[in-house]
Every structure is written in structure tokens, then in C-alpha cells.
Amino acid sequence: MKRIGLIAAALTLALATSAAAQKVRIGYWSSGVSLGFGSILENGKFMEKEGLEVEYSKFPDVNAPTKAMAAGAIDFAIGASAGTSFSVITDGLPLSIILATQVADLDFVVMEDSPIKSLSELKGKKIGMSPSGSATAAITAAILDANYGIKPSDFTTVPGNDPRLAQFLVQKDIDAAALRTVTIALLPDVKLRKLGTFREEWKKITKQDAPPVLGVGLIRNDWMSANPDGAAKIVVAMRKAYEFGKTDKAAVAKALIESANIKADDARAYAALWDGIYTVSMEPADVASLKAEFEVFKSVGAVKGTLPDSGLVTAPYEKSKTMK
CATH class of the missing domain: 3.40.190.10 (Periplasmic binding protein-like II)
Structure with a gap:
């Protein structure tokens, strides 16, 4: 009986540890394009529905989520600036891009x-x-x-x-x-x-049809390593939120009215553009586009160094395809 009790205690501890490992701190810019997706993601509890315990942080500056990532204050940024994301990765910070999330429209x-x-x-x-x-x-x-x-x-x-x-x-x-x-x-x-x-x-x-990527899903490598399935769950939640926004513009407008105090007409106009300003993808074409974008940025002095292949991680996106 004592042994059974010890096994039960160990299992309880393991489950508690597993649950704790699924906590994720997510940040986004409280203005611009990030606002709409962030509002839907929060209000619809898409992350929570994938079994993640989420703490959201909103930042008043476009570059603040990336800075917060670099400081270890958050684990994932839903729409970090592609430019600053390139910079922190080439500087050697343990961060990775796992998604293209916003198109430069x-x-x-x-x-x-x-x-x-x-x-x-x-x-x-x-x-x-x-x-x-x-x-x-x-x-x-x-x-x-x-x-x-x-x-x-x-x-x-x-x-x-x-x-x-x-x-x-x-x-x-x-x-x-x-x-x-x-x-x-x-x-x-x-x-x-x-x-x-x-x-x-x-x-x-x-010389390609793909538009430039404005925002990316940026993640801490330490969190990704500690949560093998966590990053894929994030991608699934992002994809479901994106699809929801594509099919229910009225709900997008409602979320913006309630969470961002946007006027009804403005919220509807914003929602109508959803399909063209957001994406949730990390296909080979997206990786190639991001690499080309880095080289263009480098040519005008916006970034320096070399973007390592390890900074563009496709495994969570690929794994998400096997998850409902």
C-alpha cells in the first residue's frame, strides 16, 4: 500500500508539473494590426481551448513585445515586428520565428x-x-x-x-x-x-507575388524546449482564431467594440480587412520569403549579420497539421 501511495504521489506531481509547463505568457501590441487578432484570440479563449494556461500582456509600443521577449518577460509574441525579430535572432538571442502572422498591407x-x-x-x-x-x-x-x-x-x-x-x-x-x-x-x-x-x-x-511579412510569431527557445507540444498548440490556436475571423466578421467587429472601444462603423471596416492583413503560416514559401526579406533589409542597413536557419523553426507548424 505504501508503494502504491508513493506511485500515486509521483503521478500527481508529474501531472502538476506537466500542467505548470503549459503556462504561456503571450504579448502583443495594443494598437495597429496586432489589436484585432489579439482581441479575438483573448476573447475567444482559443489558447485556453488547446489546454494552455495563458497570461496576456499588451504593450503600447510596436517594438515592446520583442524587447519583452528578449528580457524573458513573455514567452510568445503573436505579431512581433519582423525587423526587430531578425535583429534579436542575428544578435544571438535564444528566440525563434515559428509563424508569419501579419502581412504588410x-x-x-x-x-x-x-x-x-x-x-x-x-x-x-x-x-x-x-x-x-x-x-x-x-x-x-x-x-x-x-x-x-x-x-x-x-x-x-x-x-x-x-x-x-x-x-x-x-x-x-x-x-x-x-x-x-x-x-x-x-x-x-x-x-x-x-x-x-x-x-x-x-x-x-x-520578383515574387508574396507580400512582405510585417509581423511574426516569435517564441523563446527555452519555453519551446520545455514544452514539446506547447508551440504546436499555440499554432493550432492561432490558426483557429484566424479561420474564425475569416468566417465571422461580425464577431470580430463585436470584439473590437468591446475590448478596444472602437466605434461600430470603424470596427466593421477593420473586420472586413481581416483576410488580407493576417496569416498563420510557415510553409516553405513563407520561410523563403522571410529569408529574402532579411536580405533586403540588410541591403539598406536595417539589419546586420546573417540570419541562421535555426532562427526559422517550422516543426511546430508542421506538427500542428496533425492536431485537430
Whole structure:
């Protein structure tokens, strides 16, 4: 009986340890594109439904989730900036990209009455974009350099989140801006004129149809090692949240209204763009796209070093395909 008691105690301890190992700290940017996916993920309890115990953290700055990852404050970022993710991995931090999660669906815009008619005219101008270190800033620099010969030193970068950049445009404090299509949809009263899109301009550089990746699923290697099935469960939850958003736009709008205090019309406009701004994938084509993106970023000085193959991990995504 004593032996049976010891075995039972050991099993209880093992189960408790296993349960504890499934705790995951997840972070995301509380603005921009990350907001919509994060709201659905939280409200729908998609992670919890996969057996994960989740602690969510929202950050006010686009680069903050990556910094939190580097500091060990969170285990997974649902939409870490591709640019800063490349940087921390090449710097040797024990982090890995396991998903492409956000597509760079942005437009270069000016006010309707602006004399600027082409991206080639942005030399010497003030251009608004996400802060330095963000994927948006790196992609903007790459496009202007590769397609128009405009070096980063040839224009003035004005950083800020999208609402602030739109305000700068209206006030004539900047000449042009790179804004997410989501933001533009939420500004029907602001008369903007499009100069070009990230998708079109990126295609000129890469000669491929795949749009640039804006955000990635970034994970701590230590957590992934300690939770062999955990990373795959995260991917399954992300995929189910993505599919849910594709099929139920009304629920996406409702979540945004309730969790982000967005007006109903704005929430519906945001939800309508869901299919084009999010992705949950790590197919060979995604890996190739991320590697090509790194090289483009490197060519304009946005990142340095060499991106190791070990920094792009496909095993959780592949394993997730065998899970319901």
C-alpha cells in the first residue's frame, strides 16, 4: 500500500508539473494590426481551448513585445515586428520565428491636395511611418532605396502610430506617410491620395507575388524546449482564431467594440480587412520569403549579420497539421 501511495504521489506531481509547463505568457501590441487578432484570440479563449494556461500582456509600443521577449518577460509574441525579430535572432538571442502572422498591407499616401504625385518625389521630404526598428520602417526604406534610389539619408523619418501620423498629414507636419489599409479604412473623412502600395512595390524588388511579412510569431527557445507540444498548440490556436475571423466578421467587429472601444462603423471596416492583413503560416514559401526579406533589409542597413536557419523553426507548424 505504501508503494502504491508513493506511485500515486509521483503521478500527481508529474501531472502538476506537466500542467505548470503549459503556462504561456503571450504579448502583443495594443494598437495597429496586432489589436484585432489579439482581441479575438483573448476573447475567444482559443489558447485556453488547446489546454494552455495563458497570461496576456499588451504593450503600447510596436517594438515592446520583442524587447519583452528578449528580457524573458513573455514567452510568445503573436505579431512581433519582423525587423526587430531578425535583429534579436542575428544578435544571438535564444528566440525563434515559428509563424508569419501579419502581412504588410500598407499604402503610401499623401493628402489629396498634395503636389506630390509619385513615390519618386519623396526625396528630401518628411515621411511618417512606424518607429525605427519596426518592419514597416525597414520595408519603407527598402522600397524607396531599391525602386527609386532614395536612401534613408535622403528623407526625414517621422515616427509614430497610425492615428498620430494621420494627424500629422492633416496638419501638414509631414509630406507623406506609410499607413495600414486598416487605418485608411477608419479615416473616411480624411481625403488621402494613394501613391503606391507595399505589395506592388515589394513585388518589384523580389520578383515574387508574396507580400512582405510585417509581423511574426516569435517564441523563446527555452519555453519551446520545455514544452514539446506547447508551440504546436499555440499554432493550432492561432490558426483557429484566424479561420474564425475569416468566417465571422461580425464577431470580430463585436470584439473590437468591446475590448478596444472602437466605434461600430470603424470596427466593421477593420473586420472586413481581416483576410488580407493576417496569416498563420510557415510553409516553405513563407520561410523563403522571410529569408529574402532579411536580405533586403540588410541591403539598406536595417539589419546586420546573417540570419541562421535555426532562427526559422517550422516543426511546430508542421506538427500542428496533425492536431485537430
